[in-house]
Amino acid sequence: MTVFPDDAPLDWSVWHEVFERHGAPGTVETDDPPSLGAYFAPGDERLVPSLVADLQAFGPCRIESTWVEEQDWSEAWKQFFRPKEIGPFLVRPTWEEPIEPSSLTEIVLDPGQAFGTGDHPTTQMCLELLAGLDLAGKSVADIGCGSGVLSIASARRGAARIDAVDLDLPAVEATRANSELNAVEVQAFLGRGFEPLPPGTYDVVLSNIISAALIALAPEVASRLVPKGRWLVSGIIRENWPDVLAAAEKSGFSLVERKEGGDWVAAVLSR
């Protein structure tokens, strides 16, 4: 049900309260035309007369209502997640048919509730930078693995051992499931930073997370990377990049390559 007041209020909150009082869990606002709408469950029709009366008490308005088919809303966005070419990779959602034959390296993904559909610039730039690294036979730690897309890409590029960590259980589960889908071996752990990975060093560390986490992680990455190892960082909003670089330099890193896309920065660092 949507209300279109003749005079748009400067503050919608009292209108929202009326919807809420009648059982709506939230409202949607539009500016042009000015309106406020809410959804009600079947059976709530009995509330409509009192809802209409309460809305009209605020002043002249038009009220429209339509029935909306119930569906699994959490799945609705999936129709937009299409196979996508990123550098040498083709990221394909599980629910799309394979494209063949293709010279691209395919990564099949079901992101579930985890980050990393290959759709976000941070993931795209990471994949592009990753494609430029020499990963054959190397050991890789993926800190903040999300859907596992970077771990799987590393496996496709020949990495010998891949350990992945995320602090979110659905992400760890997604990484495990996606690794299996792609028939690659990735050890995924629930943890924070390098915890609970076994001691030792890695040739490459990947972290597509957020600036603050990268800054906090820098000293630990420095101690976990072989000499001349590579640290691929992403998830950095452009204005935070100087702080991330400064923190990395303080831990002995220097910049090898940097990419920008939209408001985001991704980079390869070495020490």
Add this chain to the structure above:
Amino acid sequence: MAKKISSVIKLNIAAGKGTPAPPVGPALGQAGINMMEFLKKFNEQTAPQMGFTLPVEIVVFEDRSYNYKVKQPLMTDLIKRAMGIEKGSNNPGKESAGTLTREKAIEVAKLKMADLNTTDIEQAIRIVAGSARSMGIQTDF
């Protein structure tokens, strides 16, 4: 180059408790946003404000990437908090749910000013007073 905006979605939803149910589902599903990803971030970020309804503005770009901004809680929530009451009058216009002082109105106006698109505190106070009266709350100024 700035990305092209394909739509702007404005929602008023409970802090820390966003779910794919309407109104979030239909609004974000149509825009092609990975809803679970958005909800995860929103819930994590707004958990400390549990109990408030928060306006959130989501800017969706043509490539279906998005930015969002969580605003100050709804003005009615801020008025109730400032007055220490749980709800407005059940019968605005007939029964009063209390009196909002100018001092409290200023407190709410200051918090909400940026969201109201004004830098004029007096205008913001008038909007606060207007919303308070619609809730059946009197003002003493």
